[in-house]
Amino acid sequence: MDEMSKLEFFAFMPLLIYGIAIGEIIMHWRDYLKKDRRYWPHIITGVVLLELAFLNFYYLYDDLSLLFETYPKFLARMMVPITFLLTVSVFTPEDNMEVKVYFKEKMRTIFTLLGIFILAHMINDFHFDFINLIRVIASGSFFLVAFTRKFYFIWIFIVVRLALFFFNNYILNLFQ
Numbered sequence: 001m002d003e004m005s006k007l008e009f010f011a012f013m014p015l016l017i018y019g020i021a022i023g024e025i026i027m028h029w030r031d032y033l034k035k036d037r038r039y040w041p042h043i044i045t046g047v048v049l050l051e052l053a054f055l056n057f058y059y060l061y062d063d064l065s066l067l068f069e070t071y072p073k074f075l076a077r078m079m080v081p082i083t084f085l086l087t088v089s090v091f092t093p094e095d096n097m098e099v100k101v102y103f104k105e106k107m108r109t110i111f112t113l114l115g116i117f118i119l120a121h122m123i124n125d126f127h128f129d130f131i132n133l134i135r136v137i138a139s140g141s142f143f144l145v146a147f148t149r150k151f152y153f154i155w156i157f158i159v160v161r162l163a164l165f166f167f168n169n170y171i172l173n174l175f176q
Contacts, residue, residue, distance in 0.1 A: 045103075046091070
């Protein structure tokens with residue numbers, strides 16, 4: 001019988017948390033796309049949340065060896081998926097609530113938690129580099145949405161995220 005490695009053991013908790021969050025987002029999409037419950041800022045935020053979950057799930061593998069160095073580091077690294085799950089929990093309205101009213105009411109909390117979620121990565125990986133600059137810009141755009149209640153600031157995040165995706169996956173490959 002194969003034993004579970006230490007890496008597999010410690011990977012279980014963040015993967016479970018991201019899995020619960022992804023399930024929570026996807027479970028409600030059919031309902032959000034109904035004509036009477038459709039609210040585009042909520043749908044766009046849901047797409048952003050889903051992509052962030054996939055991205056963090058994907059990059060978690062690279063950080064697994066760092067996950068169990070010490071218990072304080074484990075707790076610090078667990079703050080990222082826990083903050084994400086909290087964000088998704090606030091993002092998801094109850095079935096009987098009007099999505100537009102709920103989203104506008106919870107907008108500050110949702111985007112403040114998203115900003116904290118992005119900044120939580122920097123606690124674990126604090127140094128001055130391109131990725132952390134992007135994280136500061138992304139969290140700043142989320143905080144702008146939270147405090148101004150102007151949803152159009154989310155486009156800053158989307159443009160930065162798409163530019164980073166394009167840069168990492170296409171431009172860097174030209175030079176290899």
